Amino acid sequence: MLDDAYRNLCIYHIHDGLRDGLSHFSQSSRAALIYAETPHSAPRIHDPQNLLRGHEPMLEKVFLKDATWRQCPGKVASIPPFEQILCDPLPVSGLINVGARSRAIFHQxxxxxxxxxxxxxxxxxxxxxxxxxxxxxxxxxDNVLHLDLAGAVLQGWATHAVRNFIVDQRAEAMGMDTKLRIYPTLDAILSISKTLEEGAWARGRLCFVEPGDIDSVTYLAKFTRDERPVLQNHKHVRKLLLSVEDSPYALVSDGASIVGIGMPPYPGACVLAEFRGNYGFVRLGEEKVCSFFDGAFHSTTRRANLVQLEELLLESRLDATQRHALFTIVSDIVHSTQERKHGCTLVLDFSCPHIPIAGQHLENPISLHNPHMLHVAKALAKVDGALHICADGTLHGFGCLLDGERVVAEDRSRGARYNSALRFTAGHDDLVVIVVSSDRPMSIIQGGVEVTAACPLPPLAGSCGTPPHLEDWIADA
Structure with missing residues (x-):
């Protein structure tokens, strides 16, 4: 049996590296571990930031009342020393989980x-x-010198995680014998995304096709074999992207050079880089794998998370049809604002009659259910001030000025648009204000409080003791 102090140190370093790496790849993230070292060990839990609190009934059912998890396929003795066998994921809402067993750890x-x-x-x-x-x-x-390295590797695992997922998906779709190398492909994508051409970021599509399928692409233009631009010449490829900017076509590469300009559909499980200025997306076929910006890969779709708005609309007096229509209108305006990189404020007024707000009023409110009028509203969102939208989906004014008494929750680092919304909503109960900043952050405010504000995570200790048994952890809930 391993020494407890060494075992605890292993868990601490690997958990810390994983949590930190995922927090850079996605938004702020927590991680937790449930493990049993031997087939007969009672399961232990390492959850320093309470990720699994609230899931006690499911964890008790799976790990304490049912022994199925101990019967994961594959006997420990038959697992090669440097391999592991994956188990079926647990049905835990709101969490991603991966289970495995190996010779050293029966289950984790x-x-x-x-x-x-x-x-x-x-x-x-x-x-x-x-x-x-x-x-x-x-x-x-059983070597303590490896532990710092293990944590550091997991901190910077983003490119490897993306690569491993793409390789696995391509192998499943096309078989193991594929020739397209994914690491150089991902390196080229990041390098091109950081290369400016006359001060402009890259736009357009670059499609990486399996070399054996390269001749099955439909080409608008195909370069002669001895003059094909080398993929590693990122500056040259960046210039060539100008030829497919703002078009449905793509530069086609076999992973080594640029073959030509092709048109969809593209064969096989192709890797498609979609450059959209200072950011972009990596797709496998038509499915998004990740985004990239600031010289790194990220998990985000870069679209505003309006889950809290959905919840507020569910609590309102609106019927299902009105809620859906209003949510669609707001989503379109918010996403348009973020894409155009300008700030805006939307006031959703559920009052009857609606609240009078100082600003540019319309003689006849316009219905935003009309796509043409919605386009007008997106343009008016660029004007300083707020859009005044009522529950029936009509726009009553724009350039509206929000004011009110000072509130405790004000944050000077957020600017006038945000703090004015806090003050205004503090004095009016029956409305919601959505603030979109020019640098993309989005806030939903009601009653003088930002409902989208993230609670700070519990700080991590500098070390950890022996993780408690799962049974004791559940009893302490």
């Missing part, structure tokens, strides 16, 4: 948050898989 399940704006859960799942593999190897090696 890693958990992290399932953020609502993920392009795909695949890279995160591969990250958890690697954390479980590193923990089992740390237990097996």
């Amino acid at each position: 399940t890693w958990f992290t948050e399932h953020h609502p704006d993920l392009c795909s859960t695949g890279p995160t799942e591969r990250w958890l898989e690697h954390a479980s593999w590193m923990l089992s190897q740390a237990f097996a090696s």
Whole structure:
């Protein structure tokens, strides 16, 4: 049996590296571990930031009242020393989890948050898989010198997680014998995304096709074999992207050079880089894998998370049809604002009659259910001041000025638009204000409080003791 202090140190370093890496890849993230070192061990839990609180009934049912998890396929003795066998994920709402067993650790399940704006859960799942593999190897090696390295590797695992997910998906779709190398492909995508051409960021599509399928692409223009631009010449590829900017076509690459300009559909499980200025997306076929910006890969779809608005609308007096219509209108305006990179404020007024707000009033309110009028509203959102939208989906004014008494929750770092919304909603109960900043953050405010504000996570200790038994942890809830 391993020394408790060493085992605790393994869990601490690997958990800390995983949590920090996922927080950079996604938004702020927590991680937790449930494990049993031997087939007869009572399960223990390491959850320093209370990720699994609220899931006690499910955890008790799976790990304490049912022994199915101990029967995960594969006998421990038959598992090769440097491999692990994955188990079926647990049905836990709001969480991503990966279970595995190995020679060193009979069973372990890693958990992290399932953020609502993920392009795909695949890279995160591969990250958890690697954390479980590193923990089992740390237990097996019994070498404390490896622990700092293990944590550092997991902190910077983003590119590897994306690569592993793409490789696995392509192997499942096309078989193991594929020639397109994914690491150089991802490196080229990031390098091109950071390369300016006459001061402008890259726009357009770059499609990476399996070399064996390259001749099956429909080309608008195909370069001669001995003059094809080399993919590693990122500056040249950046210039060539000008030829497909603002078009449905793409530069086509076999992973080594640019073959030509092709048109969809593209064969096989192609990797598609979609450049949209200072950000972009990596797709596998038509499915988003991740986004990229600031020289790194991220999980976000870069679309505003309006879950809290849905919840507020459910609590309102509106019927289902009105709620859906109003949510669609607001979503369109918010996403348009973020894409155009300008700020705006939307006042959703549920009062009857509506609240009078100083601003540019319309003689006849316009219905935003009309797509043409919605387009007008998106343009008016660029004007200083707020859009005044009533519950029936009509726009009553724009350039509206919000004021009110000072409130405790004001934040000077957020600017006048945000703080004015706090003051205004503090004095009016029957409305919701949505503030979109020019640098993308979005806030939903009601009653002088930002309902989208994230609570600070509990701080992590500098070390950890022996994780408690799951049974004791549940009893302490």
